[in-house]
Amino acid sequence: MTASILPAAWYTDPSVHAAERRTIFAANWALFGPEHEVAAPGAWRAACVNGWPLIVARGRDGVLRAFHNACRHRGAAVVPDGAGTAEQLRCPYHGWTYELDGALALAPRFGPLERADHGLMPVRVATWRGLVFVCVDAAAQDLMAWLGAIPGLCAPFPTDAMDYHGTFTVEGRANWKTYCDNTVEGYHLPFVHPRLTGAVDPAAIRIVPHDGGRTVAFHVTYRADGAELRGREGLWFYRFPGFQATLSASAFKAERIEPVGAGGLRSTSWQWFGAIDGAARADGFAWARAIVEEDLGVCATVQRTLEAGVFARAVLSDEVEGNVALFHRLVHDAIGGIVS
Numbered sequence: 001m002t003a004s005i006l007p008a009a010w011y012t013d014p015s016v017h018a019a020e021r022r023t024i025f026a027a028n029w030a031l032f033g034p035e036h037e038v039a040a041p042g043a044w045r046a047a048c049v050n051g052w053p054l055i056v057a058r059g060r061d062g063v064l065r066a067f068h069n070a071c072r073h074r075g076a077a078v079v080p081d082g083a084g085t086a087e088q089l090r091c092p093y094h095g096w097t098y099e100l101d102g103a104l105a106l107a108p109r110f111g112p113l114e115r116a117d118h119g120l121m122p123v124r125v126a127t128w129r130g131l132v133f134v135c136v137d138a139a140a141q142d143l144m145a146w147l148g149a150i151p152g153l154c155a156p157f158p159t160d161a162m163d164y165h166g167t168f169t170v171e172g173r174a175n176w177k178t179y180c181d182n183t184v185e186g187y188h189l190p191f192v193h194p195r196l197t198g199a200v201d202p203a204a205i206r207i208v209p210h211d212g213g214r215t216v217a218f219h220v221t222y223r224a225d226g227a228e229l230r231g232r233e234g235l236w237f238y239r240f241p242g243f244q245a246t247l248s249a250s251a252f253k254a255e256r257i258e259p260v261g262a263g264g265l266r267s268t269s270w271q272w273f274g275a276i277d278g279a280a281r282a283d284g285f286a287w288a289r290a291i292v293e294e295d296l297g298v299c300a301t302v303q304r305t306l307e308a309g310v311f312a313r314a315v316l317s318d319e320v321e322g323n324v325a326l327f328h329r330l331v332h333d334a335i336g337g338i339v340s
């Protein structure tokens, strides 16, 4: 048994949340969404990710780019959150107009202005397996280096031929770390997820940390009665701080976890399916959401305890919660020097 190195207050303190955005979420890649949504020249999509309003747009030259969705005049959103197709992007406030490569094309009636200095602020963007990732830190490692062990782990699970099914978002009343503490351990599975536990062989789950705990892989074997839908083998993985996915022969789900203040989080998932029928797809999609809701339900009660101010520190099992300790070490290493 070890004591958690993260104090309960780090799950509730707004200054810790602010430090985490600067040092953890800015420095890492975040899942933005499916690449097929921005496939055509002129297609754009805007969303707020980890508190940063962003635009991802496909230029007429076919190049995918990302920008802060902040007009260089006085900061209005250049486009509303959502999606569209455009020749140019025009801010609705005073009409400043940008090319899809971010260059400022027009600043009506403004007077003298160095247009080259007032393009949209770029954000890094890269793709892997049909997923768009973004990173607001120009100095961060590139996406493939950041993914580390993940492409190799996923190699037995091809997803190219799968069909996109849909997306869902669930808001949780818990700090993002409360949810990630839960995500990296298998201890809770039989208690919180009875249907999921019934679908896999509990004795055959192997949980393996990679890259110092930045990635935690769950290798699972589905029971024979459900295996005709999914295939026999499955992979669930988490990548610090806010990306996780599940893969099998017939399903692929990618999820973004993001903080919403100190006491909230947002989980957004995108789902693809392989060769299974419509009823099985509908069931699999609803089930994926139910699993997220089961986790967020118990996490909300943990968060309530942490916010009550009576609970100093969790205790962790060396047997089954070693990856929670690794997760705490990553958080501590990132912000331990700047918060107390």
Ligand code: FES
Pocket (backbone or CB within 6 Å): 071, 072, 073, 074, 075, 076, 091, 092, 093, 094, 095, 096
């Ligand atoms: S804030 Fe965009 S044109 Fe003024």
Ligand SMILES: [Fe+2]
Pocket (backbone or CB within 6 Å): 182, 183, 188, 189, 192, 193, 295
């Ligand atoms: Fe869970």
